[in-house]
Amino acid sequence: MRLAAPFGSLIDRDAPVTFTFEGRTYQGFAGDTVASALAANDVWLISRSFKYHRPRGVLTMSGDDGNTMVQVGQEPNGLADILPIHDGLAVMGQHYSGSLVADRDRWIEKFSSFLPVGFYYRAFFKPKGIWNFWEKLVRAKAGLGRVDTSTPHGYYDKAYAFADVAVIGGGVAGMAAALEAAKADVEVVLVERQPMLGGSLNYTRIDVEGTSGPALVQELLGQLRAAKNITVMTEATCTGWFTDNFLPIVVANRMVKLRAGQVIVATGAVEQPAVFRNNDLPGIMLGSAAQRLIRIYGVKPGQRAVVACYGGTGYGVALDLLDAGVEVAAIVDLSATPTDNPRRQAAVDRGIEVLQGYGLREANARRDGAHLAGVVAAPITGNGELADEQRAIECDLLCMSTGWTPAASLVAHAAGEVSYAERSGSFMVRAVAKNMQVAGAVSGEWVVDAAIEEGRQAGAAASGQDANPVPVPRAPDDRPPQPWAIFPHEKGKEFVDFDEDLTVADIRNSVAEGFGDIELVKRFSTVVMGPSQGRVSALNALRLVQSHAGRPLEGARGTTNRPPVTPEKFGHLSGRGFEPVRLTAMHDRHVEADAEMTVAGAWIRPAYYGADREQALQDEVMCVRNNVGLIDVSTLGGLDVRGPDAAEFLDRVYTLSYARQQVGRARYVLMCDQSGTITDDGVACRFSDDNFYVTTTTGGSDAVYRTMLLWNAQWRLDVDITNLTGGLAAVNIAGPNARAVMEKICSEVDLSAEAFPYMGVRLARVADIAARLLRVGFVGELGYEIHAPAGMGEALWDALMDAGAEFGIKPFGVEAQRILRLEKGHIIITQDTDGLTHPHEANMAWALSRRKPFYFGRRAIAAQMKRGLTRKLVGFTLAEPDGPLPEESHLVVRDGEITGRVTSIVRSPTLNRPIGLAFVAPDQSETGQSFSIKGHGGRMIEALVAPVPFYDPENSRQEM
């Protein structure tokens, strides 16, 4: 039922909102959460528990528990108590079979005595493999919300933000901290997860009249509005602390990543439930939850209430209940003796019966089991012990105000110290990281004025106005420590962890199993592992574990607190999902030519042109062999190495030697790593004494470039290295007609074999585009690589295609190139080599200079050769050319032993027979030797070692 104003500070009664829950239509107001709106409609059953499917409802009203998890549209596990409603919102309960009200899985609880903590470790494993059967049943019952595989990829993004001082928590302590910090000329950001600032003063009652709290908030709000350099973020959740004060803050569909010089944690405290039989029934909630319902949402939390408490807070709850028209049947005060507190006096004056020194034995459910019907209280005779005499009290609402724990997650993430203190009967922040301050309830300061003062001091310290703040002069904390609000019951069902349905016995039994450490109890019992991550269970769990394990509570730590503070959507973490793509200057020409594109790291390249792959490869290969083809090789890396020491530098980096290389010539380059493994290759073109242009493999340029920079930072040679990869478009025009085509558009250089021989390089204009001409070729035909400014790449491509049109020039893709190079016996690094291949294994001893004191891998290669070769890369053909074709990576096997593998194989269009490269044992590597390949279905295929190149062994074609 709704209460009249001024109750309901957040709801807009002029803005009704219609939504559905479990298919039924309900009405709430703008500002309502799902749970508050349902409560206003007297709907208290919101969810079902994880293990026993017990009815669950509102507990904290602050999103700190997992009792109100619902399915909201395509979002599973939404928290109804903080999830705002809007028109048309469709909410469903989750984790039940049948309906939420009549959950057919309630039977499971009947067997609870057979399902002790960790029961699944005790059974379902005999005979061997049977778990695979049982697991399906367990899995079906486990889990909570459903994920809908048709859920669209929502729009989430991110933004960076910066502040000198970030204040997390917009309660009075946080507000005061922000105001004080802002007095220094610094940027302050104040982050509050609720829609409004003020924190607990928006709902708790700190005085008899219940007016001073709201007044204080208004005053501070006024000052905040006046301050210029404070940015206030509401409905903004800081989900964690990361190194150097990097704070993810979730706002709507964005994750803001706030970098702060100083962080002030003013996140307050979380009220803790009492532990007694049936303490999880709907209708049993925290005192603060009832007050949130009354004051923030204007909802009457029940008709007849009992308040369990100690100290003053609970009496404030009782007064609020009375003001809200709730009958307060009794106050169960757990403290042995009355505290002298005006709110207590007022409650007594207003005729509320106080059961002093009483505890809670049990709660009883309504006949349908879905709501609280009454509680049984009894005098406390010791820690968790109750006298036999007892009082049964009818009520539909029980407010628990029996203790708090600081919301210190951020302090813990920053490796501050949080541990149990007997003095307060709760966790306490003992130490905080540098560049972090704490203020208010999170630091154990409950007195409002002192919390504000503490906030001011934190703000001053954080903004550098006060380097080392003196500890806040606190009024001597005369409050008694929080009571031991755990009352075991012989019949059990006293829930310590609502997420996991764990009772006192479960914790006790975990300790009895030998798990003395809270971390081990967690792993065995899953306590604090559920959706609320121990926010309302860690305190009671630690109390029980330490007492049962006979370990001291003072100074005891809970389980490690890790991010996120509250669950984060994958979408928020992913954001837009930036994944850079590199396209060559001719990319669109390929697409226009109907190329099938393929991903090569960051690059996207043409695999082949046309729809029919087989035909395309055949045509492309034959066009290169018999006519002329054009391939885009812009993805090859290009590095300029310039300076007097350029040759010396290449000598140290690559395995061959370059000191004597002539200007105008290209020479192969091979790079190994320090362990002797081949890592990259290309050619080095010497355009002048102190200028080499070096190419790398596709995707290799960054690594090679970085390696060069790193080593020259140590060698200090007089060279400069520039990565031109993206800046140069490159094509390879190859085939017997390549020269004829080139002569049409490149008149500056004599292209004749004599003037511009194989492995020659020139600078010349091609189609009036300044270019580097390389007479090198991977494909084994007369050919030219043309490297030209990327901005003119498309024009270059067009010019070559036009010039070649009369010859029937065709573009060819990476796949045809792979075939062509294989016919020519060239290896592809990372295809024909692997993570350990050294040059000798790849038949490249010829590429290893023996007159240099150093190149990467020199010593490692020599050392490995002392062991002798263990494998060798050879060319091969098949004994039955028309027999079945093995595939790449099929194994070479001898007497059951793996001696190698096929690295490349193809049925050569040119030679019209299978050819390939394979690793074999050294003693099977002589030309003509036969070896066996284990093909499809394990069928052995005989192969014969063949000399490479397979095609044009005299190299007459590429040198013509």
Place this chain on the structure above:
Amino acid sequence: MKLMPCPLNGLRNISEFVCGGEVTEMPPAVTASDSDWAAYVFMENNAADVVREWWLHVTSGYWFIAERHTASDEILRTYPASELFPKRFDFEPLDDPTEDQGGSD
């Protein structure tokens, strides 16, 4: 995210950088024993202590040295490589270089 004080670019998110591993000394390239060389290539101090490391600021292609504590992740100091490597380094030549062409044109 951790911040790295780059000598060239100032305080930056560490995701802008690549760690090049500990700064180690190369044994004499020609005269060192195989096992010394193996140790140089494979073995790591991997100490839980302040370690001198190579770091690269990727966008600017700038390698520098950082002194970082590998347990606390605290970066105590960063500076240009020239501070550790002030002058040109040359390898002592092979005593009798075999007369091969090291590959042919």
Place this chain on the structure above:
Amino acid sequence: MPFGLLKYGLSKSYPADPLIPPETELKSTYDLVIIGAGGHGLAAAYYLSRQHGINNIAVLDKGYLAGGNTARNTAIIRANYLTPEGVDFYKESMALWEGLSGEFNLNLLYSQRGHLTLAHTDGALRTMRWRAEVNKHMGVDSELAYADEVAQLCPQLNMSREARFPILGALYHPPGATARHDALAWGFARGASDRGVEIHQNTEVTGLKIDAGRITGVETTHGDISCGKVLQAVAGSSSLVAAMAGIKLPIRTIPLQACVSVPLKPFLDPIIVSGSLHVYIWQTARGEIVMGGSTDPYSLYSTRSSLEFKEGLMMHVLELFPFLGEVKLLRQWAGMADMTPDFSPIMGLTPIENYYIDSGWGTWGFKATPVAGFRMAECIATNRQPSLLEPFALDRFDTFLQVGERGAASVGH
């Protein structure tokens, strides 16, 4: 109602048989001290006492039982490695795994869901076929699955050709399994202590006593111990402990992070791994999605969490499963991985006599726990390098002899 549970309902006394033995006083001498009460150390103790009758053993840990990588790993078990030596080794491990629940009388939730290692490039496809061929040849069940088969094995995957990194195929490993990582350690702990082995938590080794190249004892925070032999099994601290013995290792210790979602109803059966996207993902019996990726970018002795890890991982998880955007991440954590140059462990004898090492597990030590314990026990009992461990000996690096797993280099687990 399985019989195993009846007794709990019918008897008031709990528990029938405590999982973890009560702590005892630390003695001043043992035949063997095992440094590290994680899965590997406990497994070695278990098999030493069970197979070799050696039980005068103290297993020491600086923290709580199995609180290191045993409690922080990906809980994935597979044998689909690339090299014959690797496959042989993990094959034996899986064989042991299958019998452990019965042996321990403890359900390890060993669950064979099938394991898919996705290939997004033809190069990766080639590597997957290579692994499949080696696996099959060695008697391990693996097959190369092409896109259409992958779509059938895991219909939830985004198989769009338009994806930034389209899925071309996968290495399918039907016996790929998961298990309850903590339970494994408890089983070995109980099994070992039933045979007389002592486990001492919160007992840190601060020094090693070495006399003429021979180990003679250890110094601990609870006093010195003299012993004939010492095994170090301390993933994440291998270099630091080895340094006490004057041994340098080819190891870089790098954090490996992982995270878990809020529980969901079952929607994902197999284990999905993508090397190029650095993602592994599977759903636990509780319904949580367990996810991880590659190791952190630089070495660090810390289990701190980082935001950038989650950001990168979730970006790629959503590429594979675009419909998970509304699902929530519950918790993240980190372990410390000892990375070796050849992505293979370092096990067996060391230059120090009677000092044995079990290290270098990188990101995949969990699945090897039984076999590592079994073979290290043999190594310690016989003081000889078992043939199965030959390829993984520390001295391999002296001669630049690396294990070839680097060929399959990608996110492992």
Place this chain on the structure above:
Amino acid sequence: MAQPTDHKRRSFIYRQLVSAGAEFTSLADAAVASRYRNEGDARKLGIADLSPLPRTGFKGRQALDWMAEQDVAASPHNNLANLQPDGCLVARLADTEALVLSDLEAKSTTVEKLNALEPGVGCYPVPRGDTYFWFVLAGIHAPDCLLKICGVDIRPHKFPNHSIAQTSIARLSTIAIRDDRGSTPAYHLLADGTSAAYFWSAVLDAMAEFDGRPIGLESLIALN
């Protein structure tokens, strides 16, 4: 009206510009998008493609000295740009490297002049006109927009005019130079030309929330 394909040198993304309704004008040796149908509001937020405009770079131990000898003065500090009398901008990226950007109307001849010379040992030209695309993000929302994809604090009060950030923007290695147009914040963005199409769409995505759209060179010049 000129077409991008009238010239051999073309913007890396001229097709995207055409489909965005660009009209082109020939400038130097290429065609630049001078205006758009349904053009964005340059004062609020717009992005312009200046890739066709002249620019160059020099590297090497002597690079800065050599440029000084040509009366092209780089800033004494790294990561700071220096406006030259003829309107071109010299961005000092390191002790050994600088970038030279033409003025928006390409009146400056500095780039042309420098490229014509042949510096000696220790100073090496780098064809930045080809290695980098060149976009300008301008408007009062430009800082907020950049903060969605850039981790460096480039807000005007923290990042003075002519400051340079060599950083990762939308996960692409980018050089960002603040160079306000009159009172309007503006940032030159230069990065690997082969990723121009990717970057263009990533920035437009980030601009959408501010109703940012492509703008032509004309409205960029008009901002002064």
